[in-house]
Amino acid sequence: MDINTKSGRRIIFLISFVLLFFIATICLWIGTADVSLVDITKIVLNKIPIIGKYIDISEIRNSAIVIISNVRLPRIILGAIVGASLGLAGTGFQALFKNPMADPYIIGVSSGAAFGASIGIVLRIDKSFLGMNGIGICAFIGAMVAIFLLMNLGRVNKRLNTNSMLLAGVAIGYMFSAGLSFVMVLNTKDLNKIAIWNLGSLAGKSWSTIMLVLVPFIVSFCIYYYYHRELNIMLLGEEQAKSLGVDIERTKMIILIVGAFLTSMIVANTGVIGFVGLIIPHVTRLIFGVNHKITVPMSTIIGAAFLLMSDTIARTIISPTEIPIGVITGLFGAPFFIFILRKRSA
Numbered sequence: 001m002d003i004n005t006k007s008g009r010r011i012i013f014l015i016s017f018v019l020l021f022f023i024a025t026i027c028l029w030i031g032t033a034d035v036s037l038v039d040i041t042k043i044v045l046n047k048i049p050i051i052g053k054y055i056d057i058s059e060i061r062n063s064a065i066v067i068i069s070n071v072r073l074p075r076i077i078l079g080a081i082v083g084a085s086l087g088l089a090g091t092g093f094q095a096l097f098k099n100p101m102a103d104p105y106i107i108g109v110s111s112g113a114a115f116g117a118s119i120g121i122v123l124r125i126d127k128s129f130l131g132m133n134g135i136g137i138c139a140f141i142g143a144m145v146a147i148f149l150l151m152n153l154g155r156v157n158k159r160l161n162t163n164s165m166l167l168a169g170v171a172i173g174y175m176f177s178a179g180l181s182f183v184m185v186l187n188t189k190d191l192n193k194i195a196i197w198n199l200g201s202l203a204g205k206s207w208s209t210i211m212l213v214l215v216p217f218i219v220s221f222c223i224y225y226y227y228h229r230e231l232n233i234m235l236l237g238e239e240q241a242k243s244l245g246v247d248i249e250r251t252k253m254i255i256l257i258v259g260a261f262l263t264s265m266i267v268a269n270t271g272v273i274g275f276v277g278l279i280i281p282h283v284t285r286l287i288f289g290v291n292h293k294i295t296v297p298m299s300t301i302i303g304a305a306f307l308l309m310s311d312t313i314a315r316t317i318i319s320p321t322e323i324p325i326g327v328i329t330g331l332f333g334a335p336f337f338i339f340i341l342r343k344r345s346a
Helices: 006-029 037-046 062-097 109-122 134-153 162-186 188-199 207-226 228-234 238-243 248-270 276-288 292-316 325-345
Strands: none
Touching: 006 037, 006 062, 006 292, 037 062, 062 162, 062 207, 062 228, 062 248, 062 276, 062 292, 109 134, 109 162, 109 188, 109 248, 134 162, 134 248, 162 188, 188 325, 207 228, 207 248, 207 292, 228 238, 228 248, 228 292, 238 248, 276 292, 276 325, 292 325
16 A cells, blocks of 8 residues: 555545544543443543434433543543644654754753743742633743744844754753752742643643644644645755745744644643654654655644553553653653664664
């Protein structure tokens, strides 16, 4: 089967969606409360418009309905969107920097968001705006400050330079990390809250949180997919891309801003979940090649599946205690990062 043909891509996408649905169903089933797959299927179908009215769940105990409808289901959907978003952003950044070790966090967005969140926690900012709590708003502001600094420090002769942006991102990350450490030293009573935010979590999220990350994801996906041709051509080098009619500066700006904004929205709502944007694009390229018409959608599907499995491990491995999801993704991501380094130096 040739995945570069239209029919081949459709088959791959269909199989991938089926596998993702299967993984999501298993993750929905696994948990401390015992709910059968039959009951889970009925509860989920009951939530779907039009067909929901034909599904009878009156015989299912109320506790099971609440657990699936209000706890596990929104968490599964949110986890899938977050994983898909981080995989998508990572694909864009690795194409932009032409570096398999680039990810959404290497440009300093996560550090800026973490610093902003720590300020919100210390100052007890609890006001909400557009459905986002005060800490999330502070995290978002911190992330946008990091983006602003990156856009200005990454310019050489009034043009965005990928090497300069990469180095600037590392510097920005260290700067905000130092600021975060300073805040933690001065406010030891808030260490636990700040630490949990820095490790990321999907716990306690509601349906409203899903909408806050779903819209940015859909918009970002559409933009990235629209620019798949430009991303492919840019892999050949900037000079050749220019000769083929690609507006390099405009494409760089769009990929950077869209990816950074998407990452900032994720971090603002779920905390820092590292390594997903590093692992997923690389795995996707190893399986499907470098054609972004395929890697852009496939990175979202694989990213969603990876985060769902990671979150399921995080909430069940030492149940009833829940491990921050960033710990699990880090356990997978750090060895993979070392693998990439070793492979590049070989």
